[in-house]
Amino acid sequence: DTGVSQDPRHKITKRGQNVTFRCDPISEHNRLYWYRQTLGQGPEFLTYFQNEAQLEKSRLLSDRFSAERPKGSFSTLEIQRTEQGDSAMYLCASSRSGATNEKLFFGSGTQLSVL
Amino acid sequence: DAKTTQPPSMDCAEGRAANLPCNHSTISGNEYVYWYRQIHSQGPQYIIHGLKNNETNEMASLIITEDRKSSTLILPHATLRDTAVYYCIVRGSTGNQFYFGTGTSLTVIP
Numbered sequence: 001d002t003g004v005s006q007d008p009r010h011k012i013t014k015r016g017q018n019v020t021f022r023c024d025p026i027s028e029h030n031r032l033y034w035y036r037q038t039l040g041q042g043p044e045f046l047t048y049f050q051n052e053a054q055l056e057k058s059r060l061l062s063d064r065f066s067a068e069r070p071k072g073s074f075s076t077l078e079i080q081r082t083e084q085g086d087s088a089m090y091l092c093a094s095s096r097s098g099a100t101n102e103k104l105f106f107g108s109g110t111q112l113s114v115l
Numbered sequence: 116d117a118k119t120t121q122p123p124s125m126d127c128a129e130g131r132a133a134n135l136p137c138n139h140s141t142i143s144g145n146e147y148v149y150w151y152r153q154i155h156s157q158g159p160q161y162i163i164h165g166l167k168n169n170e171t172n173e174m175a176s177l178i179i180t181e182d183r184k185s186s187t188l189i190l191p192h193a194t195l196r197d198t199a200v201y202y203c204i205v206r207g208s209t210g211n212q213f214y215f216g217t218g219t220s221l222t223v224i225p
Contacts, residue, residue: 004158035215042202042215043159056212091158101147102206104213106158 002026004107006092012113013082020078021110025094032075033104034067035091036060043091049075050097082114119203124220127197133190135219137203140184147206148179149213150188152199159202159215162188193223 005024013019025032030051035043046065047057051072061067064082069075079086089111093104120138127133139148149164163170163177165186170177176189190197202218 033213040217042200042217045212045214048212093158101164103149103161103164104151104159105161108156108158 004092004094004105006090006107006110008110009108010111010113012115014115015082015084017082018078018080019082019112020076021090021092021112022074022076023092023094023107024074025092026105029094029096029105030072031095031097031102032069033093033095034075034077035093037089037091037109038087046077079112082112084114087112087114119205119216121201121203121216121219123217124222126222126224127190127193129195129223129225130192133188133193133197133221133223135188135190135201135203135221136185137187138185139203139205142183142205144183148177148183148186149204149206150175150177151202151204151215152197153202153218154196154199162201193221195223195225197221198223 007022033048034046037043045058046061047067049069052069064080067077089109091109093106095102095104147164147166150162151159153159163172163175165177165179179186200218200220202215204213
């Protein structure tokens, strides 16, 4: 396993701009999760995919956020019209679905700063 | 989903055992207890998980009380590299989400 890869590691943008992050999961992992983490807090669940299907979205995921996993492999998370409150670490994780014995493997995250 | 309660911070002397407690009094019978840790500027790292029995792996041991309302993560010989935030998680009853709280910030002191 090469691990979960996220790109970019850091992103600085101006308020109102759109940004897109990419996540490449561990190969053959069919589940992919997105989390958001702000300073001093634990990661907060945003959404997850099983293969290409987006099965659950948190209420934290406003209309400005959209995630895709078109071929069941890599995933993108786009934020439109960014706001300063979107500044956070965006974490991606992948796993093999296996009910209660599932283990998440996380990437190093994308640190977003909205000026 | 069961909530977990952890102390916000702990210190441990290098070479000693670090015992990190977690309360999960509303845990359901089929929910696992997971432990992850997060070193600054990295993603969380899986440590261990268990259902009822105590578990041990190369990283740590997990002790779950008989009533399953609490657990303890044990790092047998803490090193400076174990300084991190440790999260105790009870897997969501829907079986999908992992809910992280604010965790315990462990500082290993030389």
